[in-house]
Amino acid sequence: DTGVSQNPRHKITKRGQNVTFRCDPISEHNRLYWYRQTLGQGPEFLTYFQNEAQLEKSRLLSDRFSAERPKGSFSTLEIQRTEQGDSAMYLCASSLVSSTGELFFGEGSRLTVL
Amino acid sequence: SQQGEEDPQALSIQEGENATMNCSYKTSINNLQWYRQNSGRGLVHLILIRSNEREKHSGRLRVTLDTSKKSSSLLITASRAADTASYFCATDAEGAQKLVFGQGTRLTINP
Numbered sequence: 001d002t003g004v005s006q007n008p009r010h011k012i013t014k015r016g017q018n019v020t021f022r023c024d025p026i027s028e029h030n031r032l033y034w035y036r037q038t039l040g041q042g043p044e045f046l047t048y049f050q051n052e053a054q055l056e057k058s059r060l061l062s063d064r065f066s067a068e069r070p071k072g073s074f075s076t077l078e079i080q081r082t083e084q085g086d087s088a089m090y091l092c093a094s095s096l097v098s099s100t101g102e103l104f105f106g107e108g109s110r111l112t113v114l
Numbered sequence: 115s116q117q118g119e120e121d122p123q124a125l126s127i128q129e130g131e132n133a134t135m136n137c138s139y140k141t142s143i144n145n146l147q148w149y150r151q152n153s154g155r156g157l158v159h160l161i162l163i164r165s166n167e168r169e170k171h172s173g174r175l176r177v178t179l180d181t182s183k184k185s186s187s188l189l190i191t192a193s194r195a196a197d198t199a200s201y202f203c204a205t206d207a208e209g210a211q212k213l214v215f216g217q218g219t220r221l222t223i224n225p
Binding site for chain 1: 144145147149154155156157158159162202204206211212213214215216217218
């Protein structure tokens with residue numbers, strides 16, 4: 001098992017462009033989470049999926065943000081019309097529903113919006 | 115807004131000393147977890163303590179939980195340079211299916 005994989009690791013884009021991040025969770029994990037982390041802060045919850053169903057979205061997730069997990073395996077997080085305030089580390093984590101709630105994190109995708 | 119708050123925000127000690135970090139939270143919880151994050155990397159789970167437990171040990175880690183005070187502490191004994199990282203507590207509020215993280219304690223171990 002290679003753990004949670006996130007791509008790309010780094011993305012630099014200009015304001016107004018769209019970006020997409022991909023997360024491949026641990027294969028048998030049915031829950032997948034997205035968090036956002038800015039410098040010096042803890043991770044902030046964005047959304048989570050159980051299998052292919054998106055069960056909760058944070059108010060932080062504006063209408064410019066969309067996440068999908070089409071077949072209950074990998075997930076994508078798209079940010080449209082990026083703003084400088086979107087610059088952050090986007091973290092993906094996965095877990096088993098039957099577990100105690102321990103999350104397994106990927107290395108993150110760092111977004112810089114110029 | 116984040117539920118957990120860690121104290122101190124930053125801690126610098128000499129190698130071999132013990133490091134203690136504290137976490138406070140606001141709502142009733144099922145369990146509390148501690149994670150470590152090396153600079154620019156993802157988070158790694160360290161230890162989980164359930165709401166009906168008061169103390170738990172794992173190697174050089176000792177975690178306590180006081181649900182009456184809504185607080186937890188993480189003790190790292192005999193610190194090593196490799197323990198330099200940020201440490202976060204995370205809680206799952208009762209009925210919630212997500213973890214809420216605190217702002218973290220940045221620990222520096224000086225050789």
